[in-house]
Amino acid sequence: MSQDAVHPETEVETAGSPEEDVMVEVRNLKTYYGGDKPGPFGGRPVRAVDGVTFDIKRGETLGLVGESGCGKTTLGRTLIQLEEATDGTIRFDGTDITTLKGYELKQWRRNAQMVFQDPDSSLNNRMTVGEIIREPLDVHEWGTPRERRQHVRDLLDTVGLQREHYYRYPHQFSGGQRQRVGIARTLALEPEFIVLDEPVSALDVSVQAEVINLLEELQDEFGLTYLFIAHDLSVVRHICDRVAVMYLGNIMELGPTEELFSDAANPYTLSLLSAIPEPDPTAEKDRITLHGTPPNPRYPPDGCPFSTRCPVRIRPPEYEDLDDEVWQGIGTLEEILRERQRADRSIRDRLRGMLGMETRYSTIDEIYEEVFGDIHVPSRIEPTLDDVAEHVRANNEGKALDAMKAEFGGACEQQKPEYYTVSASGRRSLCHRHDPEYRTPEETLDDRHQ
Template sequence: MEEKPLLKVEGLKKYFPVKKGPLGRISGHVKAVDDVSFHVNEGETLGIVGESGCGKSTTGKLLMRLLSPTAGTVEFDGKDITTLTNDEMRKVRRDIQMVFQDPYASLNPRHSIARILEEPLIVHGIASKKERREKVKQFLEVVGLSSYHAKRFPHQFSGGQRQRIGIARALMTNPKLIIADEPVSALDVSIQAQVLNLMQDLQKEFKLTYIFIAHDLSVVRHISDRVGVMYLGKLVEIADSEQLYEEPLHPYTQALLSAVPIPDPHFKNEQIIIQGDIPNPADPPSGCPFHTRCPHKMEICTKVTPVLDEKKSGHSVACHLYNEQAGNDIKQLEGSV
């Protein structure tokens, strides 16, 4: 029997209008997320990687309904959350929580740690005052801090400690899914490993499901079961973590992985240099979004957008290099000219 995914995303889009002139007329749209589809099974970690501006964080906010999608569906636990009212969505957010990138900006400096951790429980009407205080102490200890830290304020903690508090806050409502938006990118490398190991331990202890958004490929490999690669608002490759890192199929993924440093002075890795700049998302190129920078560009790449298809077991890629239909499509294009 096939496992039913906890989260299923189909055709997700988010277009932001571009306004010009004194009257603010809409002259176009920035396609921040453009037709993204994936699923996440219960208990697994899906990593989402890509360059800055590729739509990773926007995707995370759409899954939380912090932004409303332009099109597409987001099914969480069998329910399409894009059709829910604000009150209905508030109830769902008990089961979906977020850990933000900046541990300095995500905690209210005017509130004590106890107040910050109690807030999700107060908002959702969970537990009595006494039970909330007990839960605050419990989860501070779970993330490696002490119960006496509850009386302190955010400015009295280091960046790593603040991110532990952010993780504790996300755990307070006993969620099923946690969306971690670059949770370690603002931390020192030595602290990053501690926080990642903590997240893995918590996943086992509380049976959590993660969506882990990051630009650091080595970090994603450490924590993810599967990895999706985004470019210019589109998902261009998705596969099991080891499969993706050992045998990347998409030219963009190959270039990203070639830039990851190997901790071996005798190993010489031939880096693939991507030429040119990322196209303007308000005016993306026709066909494959990567064709303007791809070393393997073909005629079909400039005219037909490749579909994200499974090319190997559990390994999907959106690239005409692996498309058996590409030859037929080229003939059709030549015949129509």
């Protein structure tokens, strides 16, 4: 990745070049749960999808990867209108489907279908396989009943099951076969676009390979366009043309599969790739172990979504020389304070605290002892830590966090980064470190991670 190729991309609309046949255009899509009621009972919404922009080209497979809870499934469900978008647009062949209602929406739904993750719970055990696959045809009043039955038998054939399986029940099938039934049901209305939500995650390796082969054959045969949601990166590498990496409702990096796997630019992608265990016992690789867990999507960080766990977070220049363990301690302290700030403290806990009795929460001195007990804390950060302790004793975690951010925060905490184009193929990545002003994520990682 060369520094020259890096420039901020202000117009995200330039992402797809005009000659490409774009099927789905997603612009600044947001899906929030809850928080729609004003007043004291409304509360903050869960920002499951928090402003994503991308295109899906006709006939391609776009992969969507990320940790659980990052909004992959919500995004998939919003694309086919199983969830209502809070903001933004989704254009299918030019039509904004977020505005469709009633009859129009039902008609459009034939075009876009979904294969669900778990074949055990997505098939009704009280219906025969034939009835399950026929259901969408019945709902959309496709042909005559005789034609429907014939179509279902053909579909069974298409997905590699036997026509005689029509009268069997799902429990009589193995996991792989059940997933085939799910795929047949999805194909019943001859859609053009299919969201595959972790279609092989519940299957064993060899069965998984069979289902992947089937999906690829079907794509060739019917010219299907897939959005492939997965957390298994090796499957994604095999099947996808392009990959979008999601974290906390945001797309962190998006680009052609091989390029993204071999030359990832975003620190999150780099960490994710380094965490996959390779099926090769002799492979030696430096694993970047991320600490902690993703933040609560109800309270995402103000700056970069990945800033709380990022191994290459930008540090203020005056503290650039602090030891890594001190930085780790500061990060831990922040995380604890953030958690306490949003935890619902029971009345009992508050009272116990006021009466000086033991509560579920540690005092600030106990926290300092645990976090900084074994390490040498330079005297120049002590004033800040004292300030923070004061605020915590006054039960004001918000102010304590502000004080920490003002002293130790860098660009990553203060503002959300922009997308930068990081390669000739138009790969985009969300990270401040692509700004020529800073060192690149890879250089920093090499430096900090020896």
